[in-house]
Amino acid sequence: MQPRIPRQQVGEQTVGPRHDNDARLSAELAAVVSGARRRALRDGDRQIDTAHLLHSLLEYDTGARTVFGDGPEIARLLGYLVQRSIGYGLRWQGSVEDSGAVPVVTEAEGLSPLAAGAMEYAHERAAARGGDPALGVDLLAAIVADPGARAVEVLDRAGIDAHEVLSRIEDTLTGTDRPDSWDTSRH
Template identity: 60%
Template sequence: MHSNYGPPLDLNHLADDTRLTVELRSVAASARRRATRDADRSVDTAHLLHSLLENDPLARDACDAGTGRVARVLGYLVQRSIGYGLAWRGTVEDSGALPTVAMAAAPGWSPAAAAAMRRAATLAWRRGRPQADGIDLLDALAADPDCRAVAVLRSAGLDVSGYRDDGPVAS
């Protein structure tokens, strides 16, 4: 998915894309480093969620939505390389958000993660803002019920089924 206000995001050159806030560009770079460090073949939605929650206090608060469970979410994400999420190792996340063929257009990104980044930019544009931020990315992640980020949130006891473009992603 991409917006109709310009070319699709070039996921391999996000540092130069002014449709993302500096903070969100930093989150994307951090997710890429995390995937590389974990020896994963591609950035997936769990990498994005982990980097987002570590780097964006507003997204962290919105994700938690007063439940006090964000620490548990981060705990699951930290454990990913030592147990939790081992079933994901060596596989590319494809929740169906994008056709698998789209991977050729975004090497190093899972189709679901690529879709989430593109959806975040589109959400910001629809909301009348020139740049996507962490809340837009969190909303984009929550909009894909079959992605790894949502699996982590559910495992931590957060319900993202009440996704709304204008409200908190967790209840």
């Protein structure tokens, strides 16, 4: 039986352009994108999806991890993300993550349409703050804003409400110079 996704040769082991070198990303978020790329390659996925980004956010970005706290919620979430890597995510292999809720971004090869849209939305949030590089919480807000995202499915399986996560993100940003133009319900 042949694998559903052909194995990449040694010289082909990159998933699209290197978005982690984007100057609009903070150092932490660049590490997140690199981690998501490695996870996608290790899982045999052709594209980085929002669940890869969520897993890497929890692994590499302290600000995003803080949104979930230290209790049983984060443990359940990490447990489902690990299960995705070893099994239940196999049904996603070979398919493109696209809920149809956001326009397809074709220039961001290597990212699913939803992940590419989330990256752009994270940049928009950062620009609304004054042009600072996008942060992990910007990307977290973007990937949980679309109910069709794989990251939202993982949150649901862990018993975590995506709308509550968005509220927590805004709560963590309270007290900063946050423009009213940020709209986390945009997607």
